[in-house]
Amino acid sequence: MSKSKRKRPHSGGCIMAGAALLIAAGIWGAVRLSETDDSISGITNGDRIAFINSCGWETEATHCDLTEVRIPTNFDDVYEEYNDLQLLQGFDLRPYRAHSVKKYTYNITNFHSAGTAASSPEMYANLLVENGKIIGADISSAEAGGLVTVLYHAEE
Numbered sequence: 001m002s003k004s005k006r007k008r009p010h011s012g013g014c015i016m017a018g019a020a021l022l023i024a025a026g027i028w029g030a031v032r033l034s035e036t037d038d039s040i041s042g043i044t045n046g047d048r049i050a051f052i053n054s055c056g057w058e059t060e061a062t063h064c065d066l067t068e069v070r071i072p073t074n075f076d077d078v079y080e081e082y083n084d085l086q087l088l089q090g091f092d093l094r095p096y097r098a099h100s101v102k103k104y105t106y107n108i109t110n111f112h113s114a115g116t117a118a119s120s121p122e123m124y125a126n127l128l129v130e131n132g133k134i135i136g137a138d139i140s141s142a143e144a145g146g147l148v149t150v151l152y153h154a155e156e
Contacts, residue, residue: 043132048104051134052125055152058110059125065105069128073098082138082148089150091136093128101130108139125151
């Protein structure tokens with residue numbers, strides 16, 4: 001009588017698949033970590049106000065507006081110009097095309113028009129936040145066609 005050989009499932013394929021998953025997870029984790037190493041937290045109101053204050057601006061205790069903004073897939077001339085403003089600050093909105101992000105608006109309380117006796121226009125700090133990370137910022141006036149400028153200049 002011959003012994004019948006029982007077929008064992010090939011465990012080599014499972015080990016290889018498991019190893020591939022571990023490698024992929026490690027790479028994904030490293031990429032995510034590198035994305036957040038130099039990110040600016042915008043998770044809490046305190047985080048957002050601290051960031052605005054670090055740029056030399058004072059605000060009221062909480063945001064005055066919160067809206068959902070969809071960053072367009074294709075940038076027109078106006079959005080390209082706005083992204084150029086973001087690039088001056090070390091932000092870039094291109095990786096967030098077609099993403100919906102939160103726009104927090106804060107009233108700036110220490111903006112004064114230089115050299116004028118007239119009262120200053122209302123000025124706002126706008127922060128674009130995705131997944132608790134500030135991805136863009138600007139200072140703008142409430143006036144139609146008014147000033148839009150950088151919140152801060154990035155270190156070079």
